[in-house]
Amino acid sequence: DAGVTQSPTHLIKTRGQQVTLRCSPKSGHDTVSWYQQALGQGPQFIFQYYEEEERQRGNFPDRFSGHQFPNYSSELNVNALLLGDSALYLCASSLAPDTDTQYFGPGTRLTVL
Amino acid sequence: DQQVKQNSPSLSVQEGRISILNCDYTNSMFDYFLWYKKYPAEGPTFLISISSIKDKNEDGRFTVFLNKSAKHLSLHIVPSQPGDSAVYFCAASANTDKLIFGTGTRLQVFP
Numbered sequence: 136d137a138g139v140t141q142s143p144t145h146l147i148k149t150r151g152q153q154v155t156l157r158c159s160p161k162s163g164h165d166t167v168s169w170y171q172q173a174l175g176q177g178p179q180f181i182f183q184y185y186e187e188e189e190r191q192r193g194n195f196p197d198r199f200s201g202h203q204f205p206n207y208s209s210e211l212n213v214n215a216l217l218l219g220d221s222a223l224y225l226c227a228s229s230l231a232p233d234t235d236t237q238y239f240g241p242g243t244r245l246t247v248l
Numbered sequence: 249d250q251q252v253k254q255n256s257p258s259l260s261v262q263e264g265r266i267s268i269l270n271c272d273y274t275n276s277m278f279d280y281f282l283w284y285k286k287y288p289a290e291g292p293t294f295l296i297s298i299s300s301i302k303d304k305n306e307d308g309r310f311t312v313f314l315n316k317s318a319k320h321l322s323l324h325i326v327p328s329q330p331g332d333s334a335v336y337f338c339a340a341s342a343n344t345d346k347l348i349f350g351t352g353t354r355l356q357v358f359p
Binding site for chain 2: 139168170175176177178179180183191193225227232236237238239240241242
């Protein structure tokens with residue numbers, strides 16, 4: 136049973152560039168949430184996708200956008216990268232949007248120079 | 249505004265002893281609480297959860313206690329094992345809304 140997978144594992148970008156991160160949910164899960172974990176902090180909720188639509192959004196600017204595909208996989212896009220966007224980006228999946236227990240992938244480490 | 253707080257950044261416990269990790273919250277609307285464990289280079293792994301209608305939930309060596317009046321929960325690990333060494337995150341949600349995480353406590357279990 137494949138768990139949540141994310142790609143790439145590491146990424147280095149420069150300020151002003153754009154980045155796309157990818158996530159495949161755990162088998163049978165249809166809801167994907169994205170989190171940003173800065174160094175020394177807990178994960179912070181970015182947004183959640185269900186039925187290919189953004190269902191909830193945290194306190195992140197519009198530079199952060201996402202997409203969910205019919206196979207439930209998801210992308211996180213960040214435009215106009217800032218140094219402060221350097222973080223571990225985690226994807227989590229769940230059986231349904233109203234399910235509290237989420238299963239996390241290993242994350243993508245983004246470094247902005 | 250940190251709604252979920254883990255005031256101890258680190259904890260060191262001898263193998264076989266009890267580990268107690270604490271978490272405080274400020275939002276009285278939170279009705280579901282979870283603990284996650286995170287090893288380096290891995291995503292958080294779900295450990296145990298508790299609904300606000302309960303005050304205790306047990307799963308093997310792990311027990312979570314919830315004190316709603318004090319807005320406090322704790323995770324007890326008995327007996328602690330070296331493989332338990334990791335960062336532990338407390339998380340909470342209100343009415344199946346987004347998860348709010350604490351800043352984590354690094355547990356080290358030494359022989």
